Amino acid sequence: MSDIMRPIPFDxxxxxxxxxxxxxxTIFGESRLAKLGGHARPIFGEKVESPVGPAAGPNTQLAQNIIAAYVTGARFFELKTVQKMDGAELSACVNKPCILAADEGYNCEWSTELTVPCAFDEYVKAWVACKLLAQEFGFGDPDGFVFNMSVGYDLEGIKGEKVDTYINNMKDASNTPVFQEAIAWAKANLDRFQHVDAAFVDSISPCVSRSVTESTLHGCPPAEIERIATHLITEKGLNTYIKCNPTLLGYEYARKTLDSLGFDYIVFDEHHFNEDLQWADAVPMLNRLIAxxxxRGVEFGVKLTNTFPVDVTRSELPSDEMYMSGRSLYPLTVSLAKRIADEFDGSLRISFSGGADALNVRSLVDAGIWPVTVATTLLKPGGYQHLGQIDEALAGIDEKPFSGVDSAKVAAIVEDALTNPRYRKPVKPTPERHVGHELPLIDCFTAPCREDCPIEQDIPGYLRACEEGRYADALNIILERNALPFTTGTICPHTCGNSCMRNYYEEHVHIREFKLLAAEKGLAEVLPTLSARGSVTGRKVAVVGAGPAGLATASFxxxxxxxxxxxxxxxxLGGIVRHVIPGFRISDEAIDHDVELCSAYGATFKTGVEVTNARDLLDxxxxxxxxxxxxxxxxRPALRSGEALDAIDFLRDFKEDPAQCKLGSDVVVIGGGNTAMDVARAAKRVPGVEHVRLVYRRTRRYMPADEEELVMALEDGVEFMELLSPGDLANGTLTCEVMRLGAPDASGRRAPEPTGETVGVPATSVITAVGExxxxxxxxxxxxxxxxxxxPVVLDSLETSVSHVFAAGDARRGPATVVKAIADAMTVTTAIAGASFDAKGEANVDPCYETPLASRGTLEADVASLVHTRCLGCATVCETCCEVCPNRANVAIRVPGMRERQIVHVDGMCNECGNCAVFCPYSEGRPYRDKLTLFWSKEDFDDSQNEGFLPVEGGMLVRLDGTTAVYDVDDVACSLPEAVRATIVAVRDDYGYLLARK
Structure with missing residues (x-):
């Protein structure tokens, strides 16, 4: 059954x-294997070739998780916490799914779901395996990595037989069956190695761990924390870290910090801050433990930070409370690090985990804060591959022993964390990042950007051509479905970016900007080559209006x-784009270029001609x-009384000559959409205007305008007057009712409610931008x-109720985007001329598999540069569910005759954490439930509803479309769909190691 993990025997x-x-x-699907030998720094009487690795959590629960982290560059492993409650008892308390790492991270699980003895076995198997792999493949010094235990959550449990035995055996595993079996297997299989001999196997230390991180639950009394640490130091002789909570910073600091960084929607109250360890108690306790x-001759430090509990308010996870991590935790963690460094003059060792990644790890280690463990970054697309970039980021830092934390450097880190946009949540809520389809059982590769584009542009195709400098090819790909590349390359809202997988790295690929780059660099070569592709007889079409929809229709x-x-x-020619949208948004030159492109195929344009009845043209x-x-x-009117200017009228006048616009000193703009932002920014440029205030009845977070439009308005000095509902304009004052936001609905949206209070806003002019x-x-x-x-009421073909009269663009939708107008033009062209928009060019040919794969797992610091597209090549390599699975339960395999790699889910390795569903590009996609599943036992097959297969006597037991039967999959005429049959055969014949042993 999917939520029960079946540990893999060592052999x-x-x-x-x-x-x-x-x-x-590859090893557990990882192709970028790291070799780190040559440098190491001492810790706990051991050494680490890198001071970075996975934190206690999903990435250190199973042997294969730890091994995957090791081979990609991790060298410090904080093993998942063990406690007296374990196995089935604990699993029953963990609601699934339990991980949400789409942006900042959340989880509602806390320690290993295995039994403590089983967890011990996993850690020992991983310990021996990593030693063997280091020696065999030259990944580094076999003694160049460290396992750090994590135990909790109370002294009684830690001193109990189960956890006490675990600690003792981790210190010396020599007499444990799992260690002995692993060593025996290695000696019996020396013929499978080239660089491992018996002497090396005998040299593998049974001392798996000499250190421990003490983890306590929120509200644990200071005396209990100290008793646990004292026990671990004195009775167990362990190098010891104590996890400290960000609650040590105090509620006011945490609330103010998160609010200032845009995380105001994260809900928590003061009770944890009041119940957790207090600073006044922590300092003397830490001093006593240092001494x-x-x-006792062991090392001591603090681990920053433990979990930060917040409320579940939008059904994020199936629990009442969840634990926050990732970039929202980072500013709090480094702030606590600074406070501790200042208090102890840098002498207290700090182990860091709280939003570290490849772009900030160097500054942490350089400041003396190490080891660093990571979790959220490994749970995002790229997965364990992020560790390689982390190691690269640390290149050149002196591998010296711990000599103290540099308080000045930590202060600089805090300043960066509080000001760097990387740690600031966008003003608007995160848009939907999934395409609205069900996840296919087989062949699920897709390009989410293309799916989210109203005209389904071959975005991967033209991005690839741009990356290779083939701008004419790129422009030809664009023109196949987009008649207005200059306009859409400048002002398109680029919803394609919402579903771009790069959002989970740093920010979406700059698709719109590369479209414009292709248009600018490819125009001179492409324009002379454009001509009609044939002749359609019997049709003569009149297009009324030469805005975006008219131009695109004429072009197609x-x-x-x-x-x-x-x-x-x-x-x-150009419509609203030409006559209304301000010049600071799009230039006349860009519009002219699109007119050139649309005219190139032979359409005739007549200006100064107004059509008042379409029947006249038919006649x-x-x-x-x-x-x-x-x-x-x-x-629609926005005021109860008083006169207001209309947005379109104002913008048209502004476009002709800003000086003719007489607005006075104080302008109020009513509205929250993109047009309102254009109006407000234009008004700021009118002579005599001193203040432009935008009035909206919700907060800016709920404005319909795009994020970038809001940001540009703020940068231009527009003042946002939130939670105000406009009423009456009289005597230079706009009276507004003060609103408040009600409770969030299921989607998290909060409706405005009147408070009964009113305020006056200075207003020499009011411009309404609502509902053109x-x-x-x-x-x-x-x-x-x-x-x-x-x-107009239209058919799917966009034909109106009058035969042969069609409506397209804003003329049938109301105010909409240019790209949606182009989509309408495509629909009309297909209806009238039977035209297809599926032509493929040379640039559309998929590149080799390895090219896009190489871009996975790398964060880019400079996302503003247009040198590289940063495209992940999802249309060729969409293995996100494999990357983000900490257990490696989703596997990509090659199937002869099919696309590069297919996804198979391995039931026995999955605990239904749900992380793959978070990042699957399909809105209904749950790879752990929806992909073809390999089962290891009849029990698990029967306990699951997944469509999948199990090797049995006589063939393969397969469940598909509600039917279960045994099939001879070697028979191509069997009733299984060929794609399913071929995938099963590929697993059996080419990936037999995935199958359970008899």
Missing amino acids: QLMDWILTEKKTQG LAKE LSRAGVDVTVFERTGQ QGFTDVVVTIGAWAPG RIEQGLYQATGCELDEKGR
Whole structure:
């Protein structure tokens, strides 16, 4: 059953590793294997080639987790906490899923789900395996890594027989069956090694750990914490760290810090701060323990930090409380590190875990804060591969013994943490990052960016071409589905970036910017080559309006070979983009280039011609009319009384000449969308305007405007007047009702509620930017049916109720984006001309598998640079569920005749933590439930509902589409779908190490 982990026996574990390395070149799916030999620093009487590794948690629970971390560069391992409650008893207390690491991290589990003896076995197996692998493959000094125990949570439990035996055996495993079996296997299988001999096997130390990290639950009394540490130091002779909670900083500091960094939505109260260890008690306790450790000849320090408990308010996890980690914890952890460094003059050793990653680890270690253990970064796409970049970040730092923590350097780290945008939550809530489809059982590779694009651009294709400097190829790929690359390359809201996997690294790929780069660099070469692709007889199309929808429709239809004439009532082509959107947003030159591209296929454009009835054009011989007149009508009234300017009217006047706009000194803009941001930023540029205030009845977090639009408005000096509902304008004052946000609904959105209070906002002018509407006159004259919002009723083809009259863009949607107007143009073109938008170019050919794979697991510090796209190549390599699984329970395999690699889920290695579901690009995707599953036993097969297979006598027992039967998978005519049959055969024949031993 999926939530029960089945530890792998040592012989099978080693056979798996050695066979996979020989046949696939990987170890537990990891291809970037680290070799660190040559440098080490002392700790606990041992040495570490890197002071970094996985924290106590999901990445140190099973042997394969620890091994995967070792081979990718980890050398300090804080093993998952053991306590008296274990196994089934503990599992029953852990709700699943239990991990959420989409941005900042959360979890609702706390110690190993195995029994304590079983956990011990896993750690010993990993210990011996890492020694053997280090020697055999030259990963480093076999003695260059350290295992650090973690025990909790009370002295009674730690002194109990179960945990006490565990500690004793970790100190000396020589007489334990698991150690003896591992050593015996190694000696019996020396023929499988080239660099491991009997002498080396005999040299493997049975002393698995000489150190311990004391973990206590929140609210543990100071005296109990000290008693535990005293026991570990004096009775067990262990080098000891004590986990300290961020609650030592005090509630006010924690609340203020998180609020200032945009994490104000994280809910917690004061009770943990009041119940946890207090600073006044901590300092004398630590001083006593420092002296005791020195007396006993062991090392002592603090581990920063333990968990930070917060409330579950949006059904993030199935619990009432969860523990926060990652980038939101980092500023608190380094702040506590500074306080401790200052208090103890840098003499107290600090082990760090609280949001460390490849971009901040060097500063921590350089300041004397080490070892560093990581968790959240390993649970994100890239997984264990992040460890390689962490090791690279530490290159060149002196591997000297601990000599103290540099308080000045820690102060600089704190300053950076409180000001660096990396640790600041965006103003707006995190957008939906999944595509709205079910996860396929087989062949699930997808490019989420393309799926989220309204015109399904081949984004990976043109990004790859840009990366290789082939800008003409890139532009040709873009033009296949996008007639306006300059406009969309400048002002597109780029929703494609929402689902970009790079969001989980640092920020989305700058897709829009690379589109513009391709357009600018490819235009001169591509433009002369454009021409109609054929001739469509019997169709003559009139397009009414030359805004984005009209231009795109004309472009696509004329490219298909249709005779097209565009009628534009103004003297210039470009519609609202030309006449309304301010020049600081998009230049006339960019618009002109798009007009050139749209004209290149042969469409005719007539300006200064207003069409008032589409039937007139049909009477003139046009077979079809496409109405694309935009949304120019004023929005709904926003004031109870008083006169306000309309946003479109103001922006049109501003575009013609800002000096003609007489607004006075204090401008109020009503609205929270992108148009409101344009209005506010434009108003700031009008002569005589001193203040521009944007009034909105919610907070900026709930404004519909895009994040970047909000940021640009703030940077331009626009003042945000939140939680105000506009009322009456009189005598230069806008009276507004003060609002408050109610309780969050299931989605986390909080509705505004009136407070009964009012405030006055200075207002020499008020501009409303709410709900622009379409002009209805042409539709009414033509006889088109309109809906309750005054928009034309259309079929899927976008044909209106009047035959051969179509509506596209804002003319049928109301105010919308340029890219959605292009999507409408594609629909109309297909309906009228039967055109296809699926042409593929040379640049669309998938590259080799290794190329995109090499980009996984690397954080980029300079994301502003356009030198590299940072594209992860999801269309070629979407193995995210494999990367983020700490247990390696999702495996990528090659299946002959199918796409590069298919995903198989291994039931016995999964505990349903849910992390793979968090990052799967499909909104309904749960790889641990939805992917073809390999079972290791009939019991687990029967206890699961997953579609999957189990080797049995006579063939394969397969459950598929509600049917369970035994199949001869070598028979290509068996009733299994060929993709499923081929995958099962590939597992059996080429990945036999995945199968359970008989």
